[in-house]
Amino acid sequence: MNLFLKISIKCIIIFLIIISVVLVNSDILRAHPHVFITQCIDIIFDNKGMTDIKVYWSFDEMFSSMIIGDYDKNNNKKLESDEIINIKNGAFNNLKNFNYFSFLNINDIKTKVQEVNNFSARINKNKRLVYEFLVPCKVAAGKKFHKISFATYDSTYYTALIFTKNQPIELINSDPFEVKTNISEDKSTSIFYNTVHPWTLFIDFRLK
Amino acid sequence: MDIIYRFPTKINKILIYFIFFLLISPLYINAQNPFTSNSNNNNNSQIIPPKNPIFIKLVLWQHELREKISAMIHDAVEHKKITTFLILFSVTFLYGAIHAAGPGHGKFIALSYLFSSSSNYLKIILFGNIIAFFHAASGIFIVILLKYILHKTLSGTLDEISQTTELISYGLITILGFGLFIISLIDLLKSKKNNQYIENEQNPLDLKTDFKSTIIMALSIGLVPCPAVVLIMLFCLSMGFIFLGAVLSFCIAAGMALTITCVVILGQFFKDTIINACKKQDRAFFSIEKYIKMFGSFLIMTIGSFLFISTI
Numbered sequence: 399m400n401l402f403l404k405i406s407i408k409c410i411i412i413f414l415i416i417i418s419v420v421l422v423n424s425d426i427l428r429a430h431p432h433v434f435i436t437q438c439i440d441i442i443f444d445n446k447g448m449t450d451i452k453v454y455w456s457f458d459e460m461f462s463s464m465i466i467g468d469y470d471k472n473n474n475k476k477l478e479s480d481e482i483i484n485i486k487n488g489a490f491n492n493l494k495n496f497n498y499f500s501f502l503n504i505n506d507i508k509t510k511v512q513e514v515n516n517f518s519a520r521i522n523k524n525k526r527l528v529y530e531f532l533v534p535c536k537v538a539a540g541k542k543f544h545k546i547s548f549a550t551y552d553s554t555y556y557t558a559l560i561f562t563k564n565q566p567i568e569l570i571n572s573d574p575f576e577v578k579t580n581i582s583e584d585k586s587t588s589i590f591y592n593t594v595h596p597w598t599l600f601i602d603f604r605l606k
Numbered sequence: 607m608d609i610i611y612r613f614p615t616k617i618n619k620i621l622i623y624f625i626f627f628l629l630i631s632p633l634y635i636n637a638q639n640p641f642t643s644n645s646n647n648n649n650n651s652q653i654i655p656p657k658n659p660i661f662i663k664l665v666l667w668q669h670e671l672r673e674k675i676s677a678m679i680h681d682a683v684e685h686k687k688i689t690t691f692l693i694l695f696s697v698t699f700l701y702g703a704i705h706a707a708g709p710g711h712g713k714f715i716a717l718s719y720l721f722s723s724s725s726n727y728l729k730i731i732l733f734g735n736i737i738a739f740f741h742a743a744s745g746i747f748i749v750i751l752l753k754y755i756l757h758k759t760l761s762g763t764l765d766e767i768s769q770t771t772e773l774i775s776y777g778l779i780t781i782l783g784f785g786l787f788i789i790s791l792i793d794l795l796k797s798k799k800n801n802q803y804i805e806n807e808q809n810p811l812d813l814k815t816d817f818k819s820t821i822i823m824a825l826s827i828g829l830v831p832c833p834a835v836v837l838i839m840l841f842c843l844s845m846g847f848i849f850l851g852a853v854l855s856f857c858i859a860a861g862m863a864l865t866i867t868c869v870v871i872l873g874q875f876f877k878d879t880i881i882n883a884c885k886k887q888d889r890a891f892f893s894i895e896k897y898i899k900m901f902g903s904f905l906i907m908t909i910g911s912f913l914f915i916s917t918i
Contacts (some may be wrong), residue, residue: 414669458673560666
């Protein structure tokens with residue numbers, strides 16, 4: 399048997415095994431993503447430093463119509479307080495099991511997002527469902543830069559989170575501080591079984 | 607003569623490593639909607655990987671196409687122009703094709719099935735199409751069932767129903783995989799015992815049974831409703847256009863069928879080329895088709911059982 403054939407057979411077997419190993423151990427066997435979120439973020443400060451990260455998620459129109467169809471009981475295309483509570487219980491609280499798709503890193507220390515505050519939902523003028531919530535992130539400012547990274551992703555990739563193109567970041571009450579922000583891929587982290595680096599917001603801040 | 611049938615030692619070793627890896631692998635698989643299901647998953651890794659620009663592109667294209675489809679549905683419904691509808695159908699077809707090019711949709715199980723059985727191109731085209739159209743039909747059926755017959759909320763109930771269909775689907779895949787594995791093993795042992803180098807022609811009864819198992823396998827893979835179809839159906843329903851939803855679902859299915867069929871045809875071409883090349887080169891590799899069949903059926907059985915366990 400010639401060398402070419404021997405190498406081909408080995409390559410095929412190795413290929414099959416690698417594919418099998420990767421696929422059997424992953425969500426890749428299942429179709430993704432099915433929900434698309436366009437997000438923007440407010441970084442909130444008080445007079446001592448950073449306090450919260452406010453997250454705005456705008457869902458794609460199809461997923462929005464499913465949730466609105468289920469929870470806007472009076473079909474007035476507005477979400478009243480009781481409907482928001484139902485949405486929170488039925489289509490948000492379970493995200494706790496997924497860290498609310500939020501992954502914080504404060505000065506190179508991972509901080510698990512276990513609770514979020516002030517959840518609210520609304521339907522915007524483009525008929526999109528919008529979720530808003532606060533991720534607590536209390537960091538007092540000093541003379542040295544604090545380095546914070548905030549990644550948002552669904553590790554199962556059922557949901558794809560994309561930063562909005564226009565003004566993805568807004569700083570609130572940041573005047574006393576020198577703040578640098580940057581959105582880029584976090585090369586130190588990989589999701590969906592090592593196929594994707596999540597887009598991450600990097601925040602550096604200190605007293606002016 | 608023994609040496610003719612001996613499986614190459616290195617391959618044997620790799621297979622043992624592979625089986626061992628499968629046994630110790632964690633069961634991380636989860637496809638439930640994280641917003642509504644009671645699922646739990648966190649499998650991010652800190653290993654620095656190579657970039658995967660194709661995967662990211664596929665996601666972004668899907669996002670853009672989904673946005674376009676929803677805008678075009680509004681437009682088509684409002685202006686009722688034939689050209690708008692035709693463009694909408696084409697874009698939806700493209701979305702289906704790209705959607706199926708990404709992870710899932712049974713492509714891997716379909717490929718494994720190809721390796722595990724004797725196939726011709728007509729059979730595999732039929733196989734790919736049945737998977738795609740049944741995958742879509744299942745989505746349409748579930749939406750109509752929940753919305754019009756059971757009058758239930760969709761977001762939560764859909765997950766429960768999807769889980770049940772997944773259990774049935776993966777259970778069937780495992781059983782079929784097990785059956786194919788046993789058949790291929792017996793076949794291999796028989797040929798070894800009889801010193802048989804030349805394959806016998808399949809008799810018509812075998813072909814009929816094979817055809818039936820192909821249909822059952824395709825239906826088992828396609829049984830799980832396609833969430834993309836569910837969402838597009840619901841979106842059209844929310845505007846009162848159920849027929850448009852069904853037509854668009856058909857377009858998605860046609861797009862998915864194209865991709866799945868292309869993948870299985872490529873797989874078949876790949877398999878045929880290798881088997882023919884092996885048979886021409888060396889008698890020692892005459893039984894490689896039997897080993898490939900056994901490996902393919904083993905994969906089906908393993909993947910099916912992994913998915914089944916992870917869904918419980």
